[in-house]
Amino acid sequence: MLNDAKIRAAKPGPKAYKLADAHQLYLYVSPQGAKLWRMKFKFDGKEKTLSLGPYPLVSLIAAREKRDDARRLLAEGLDPTVEKKLKIKANVEASRNTFEKVARAWHEINAPQWAKVHAADVIRSLERDIFPAIGSLPITAITPPKILEVLRAIEQRSAIETAKRVRQRISAIYAYAIASGIAQSDPSEKVGAALKPMPKKGRQPAITDIAELRRMLAKVDDDFARPITRLALRLIALTAVRPGELRGAMWSEFENLDGPLPLWRIPAARMKGDRDRKDEAGGDHLVPLAPESVAVLRAAWKLSGRGELV
Structure with a gap:
């Protein structure tokens, strides 16, 4: 059987030669000095050779382990060369499945x-x-x-x-x-x-005093420089719709703005909920509009009336 000293001492010759280990494992030494682990075996009546890698990248111990793995495959009726190709293919495929x-x-x-x-x-x-x-x-x-x-x-x-x-x-x-x-x-x-536990939720801050609410709305009107933003905040205060419904509001959703019963018809597809809710026939959300809401829309029309979105 081989040892590391014998393997290191092996020098290239004019022709390739083999250094035998055990159980058909041998080291192939090429004229160029390459040292390659190989294993002879028979499968289905045919003699075959299994390449196990170069020395010293594959050590003597590792080469023997690979040989033993191949012998176990042979005992199960499997061709080690085919199994090696399948393993390489599976590894390549796995690397592609990012x-x-x-x-x-x-x-x-x-x-x-x-x-x-x-x-x-x-x-x-x-x-x-x-x-x-x-x-x-x-x-x-x-x-x-x-x-x-x-x-x-x-x-x-x-x-x-x-x-x-x-x-x-x-x-x-x-x-x-x-x-x-x-x-x-x-x-x-x-x-x-x-993961960190969710923090305990306390009561959400809310303004319940009408005078304080007026002060807050007045401050919003004063603090926002963009007119369309001020109008949006004013309309959400008047209608109590969700922010997403307001952001996606389209001019085509508003009805009868010049009549006695102005209405905002928010399509079911834009409402929060599952797919069944969004596909519900007659499931549009209806928002009756006060005169103050209509006034906001008239002001917004001057700024965004040329587009689809309010």
């Missing part, structure tokens, strides 16, 4: 069942918080500590709820990868227990 690639495939499949706003929010959170850190890594190579590191960075922005939501999305991506045969396990599964 987290970002799989995440985008997951998003593409699920987005049609989500509201457009939610679908955009999901992919935006991944692009902002996840892809820069682990998007280029093979999805099977990502470890729980690496995921925790990414989520800790989100927590440092005091976005604790966002960190928890992003972890759930990572877990959903791994569930898709496991079902697709791309991954075997979900490294984010146990990470949730290591």
Whole structure:
């Protein structure tokens, strides 16, 4: 059997030669001085050679381990050379299945069942918080500590709820990868227990005195330099709609502004809720408009009337 001293002492000759070890393992020494581990074996009645790597990159101990692995495959009726090619192919394929690639495939499949706003929010959170850190890594190579590191960075922005939501999305991506045969396990599964707990919610601050409310609205009117912003804040105070509904308000949604019953008809598709809520027939949200609201819209028309959005 070989030892390191014999291997180091082997010098190249005019012809290639072999130094035998045991169980068909040998070192091939080329005329150029390369020392390569090889193993002879028979499979299906044919003599074959398995390359195990160069010395000293592959040590004597490592070469024997590779030989023993090959012998175990032979005992199971498998060809070690074929299994080696399959393993290399699987490793290459795994490196191509990056987290970002799989995440985008997951998003593409699920987005049609989500509201457009939610679908955009999901992919935006991944692009902002996840892809820069682990998007280029093979999805099977990502470890729980690496995921925790990414989520800790989100927590440092005091976005604790966002960190928890992003972890759930990572877990959903791994569930898709496991079902697709791309991954075997979900490294984010146990990470949730290591995240910071949500802070206890107290009562939201609210103005309940009408005089104080008037002062606050007057201050808003004085403090904002952009006229369209002042008008938007005035209209939200008059109608109590959600900020997103106000931002997306279109001139086509307003009816009968010159009549006795002016109305803002917010389409169901723009309202908060699941897909069924957004697809609901006759589910538009109706906002009756006071004269003061109509006055705000008339003022806004002078600034934004040429566009679709108020």
